[in-house]
Amino acid sequence: MAGLNPETLLRAYAVGLFPMAERHDDATLYWIDPEKRGILPLEKFHIPKRLLRTVRRETFDILCNTAFEQVIRHCALPAPDRNETWINDEIVKLYLDLHELGRAHSVECWRDGNLVGGLYGVALGGAFFGESMFSRETDASKVALVHLVARLRKGGFKLLDTQFVTRHLAQFGAVEIVRSGYRELLSSALDVKADFYPELDPSEFDGFLQSTTQTS
Numbered sequence: 001m002a003g004l005n006p007e008t009l010l011r012a013y014a015v016g017l018f019p020m021a022e023r024h025d026d027a028t029l030y031w032i033d034p035e036k037r038g039i040l041p042l043e044k045f046h047i048p049k050r051l052l053r054t055v056r057r058e059t060f061d062i063l064c065n066t067a068f069e070q071v072i073r074h075c076a077l078p079a080p081d082r083n084e085t086w087i088n089d090e091i092v093k094l095y096l097d098l099h100e101l102g103r104a105h106s107v108e109c110w111r112d113g114n115l116v117g118g119l120y121g122v123a124l125g126g127a128f129f130g131e132s133m134f135s136r137e138t139d140a141s142k143v144a145l146v147h148l149v150a151r152l153r154k155g156g157f158k159l160l161d162t163q164f165v166t167r168h169l170a171q172f173g174a175v176e177i178v179r180s181g182y183r184e185l186l187s188s189a190l191d192v193k194a195d196f197y198p199e200l201d202p203s204e205f206d207g208f209l210q211s212t213t214q215t216s
Contacts, residue, residue, distance in 0.1 A: 013122060021086050047146055
């Protein structure tokens, strides 16, 4: 996939494609278009009770877009549950460029001044394409996901694309849909003007947390 640039990447997202490498040390990128796509329905998002208690304790300081490069580079590293990742140097460069354009965002968990977890993804219209997440402390990536969903719902987003459904994501309500159904949802979401930086005060966030227990 030679000559890939941020503009081409955004056009690919708009038709349902995303890039991956086979391994972090493989320079080749491939377009992925799964027959079944993972999504996390925003209005049916569910927070497990134990995690809800962690979120309410405010264990982490939550920030957005203050350490995007650190987040993606952490996501590219092997972890206890994954010996290999699909994020190579070309992926890192492309998404740093998207971040500079205001299209790629990170949600970060900090504790005592240290980055201990987070996630990143791409925003386009009313769709957010979740790319990867990492944890260096228990539940850090999950807490980042909770804050991402609160932000997306408040900002008017209609689609949270998770690419695939893992056991980690299934506990929050992630489901698989067929390619044609995904493309219909994507097309509708792209017509929406959403805001990744909505004002979300503590009472609204608490209301969001309450709604996740009512829909579980």
